Amino acid sequence: MDIDGFWDLIERSEYETDTKRGRMAWLEEHLFGLSLEEIVDFDVFWTIATNRACSWDMYALYRPMLGSYSSDGFEYFVNWLVSLGREAFETVADCPDGAVELPQVSHVLELQRSALNGSRRRREVWTEEEYPEFESLGYVAQDPYKGCRRERDQPGTGRRGQRGGRPVPLALVSRGAGRRGMGLRGPGGDGPTVSPNGPLVRHGMRVNNRQILEGLLR
Template identity: 55%
Template sequence: MDVDDFWGLIERSGVEAGRRKARVAWLVDELSRRPVEEIVDYEVWWTITQNRGCTVDLYAAYWFVFLSGSLDGFEYFVSWLVSLGRETFESVADCPDRLIEVPQVLHLLELDKAYASGRKRRPSDPEQMREESPEFEVLAYVAHHAYERVTGQGSDGLGEAAEACRVSGAFPLVPAIGGVPRGEDWDFDDEQEVARRLPRIARHLGLRSSPTPSP
């Protein structure tokens, strides 16, 4: 399985099964029909992709757009971003400032405004609430479930096989043991720095001195 096959599965899951629970089930079923080696390949590409999203600037974009500094939440957010497909993920990974232009993000922000104003009632159904969250934690476990189904063993072997390919995950982020997003650290409280690094998001926040964003 190469990177194109990996993204093909991610994107097909969104076509074949709309809701998140169904997407995960579809991916597990699809991977379970394949050799163990392809399940390992999928896990390797998943890890490489998540690692690409584990950056300080994308964490900052997540922080400012969704008003959350949770490290676990950021990990699940990157998984959600992967679920939106290759074009969207790579665009935002290359330029985190573009997060504020993603249609699914704008939709979620509009929903939050509608809930806050009372124009719309928040769903009480837990599954519907998860559908409206910019986090998709369980998508990260697809290969684990497929590996267990095919081999009849625990998923530890999957992790060992991925590490044998010299691929290890940046997540989970545990600062106490050096697990932090890659990239230059900077002060999120410095409005000028926010405006310089994330001009589109700065304008969304109403910060002053926001320069014109680069293409």
């Protein structure tokens, strides 16, 4: 899989479904049909994209937009930005000021204004589908990877519906242990942190995605 194939899956999952849960099911279904190497490629491209958007400038956009200091919430916000598709993501990834050009962001800001002027109660600012976070999307490759790896090691035991097997490798767990996100840490968080210049740093060392990929496929 190349970068175009990665973005094609992200964007088709939006066009062909109506909800976040539907997107997750659609992506998992298609990832289960790929080879182990293609699933790893997908996750590596995901990591590259989210690393790119994980910057102090992006955090400065997130903080007032959602009114939160949460490092987990920042991770899920970056996931949401990727979910908007390639064109939207490219608009903001290196220059978060470009977010004002995105209709999705304009909609979120309008909902915030509605809450402030009283036309919506604060707890009803947005629905789950409107909320600018997408936690589960960061884990979408985990089950397909585990199933494909198990199938390769023990034929007939590892495709859809099978759990367990070998531990999920770094490329797939760096954003979480099991279903708990712990990846794109914002300022002040424990574990992985954001460098002032943008790239994700895990325990003081920038991740080399190519080394991860090569290690997985040895």
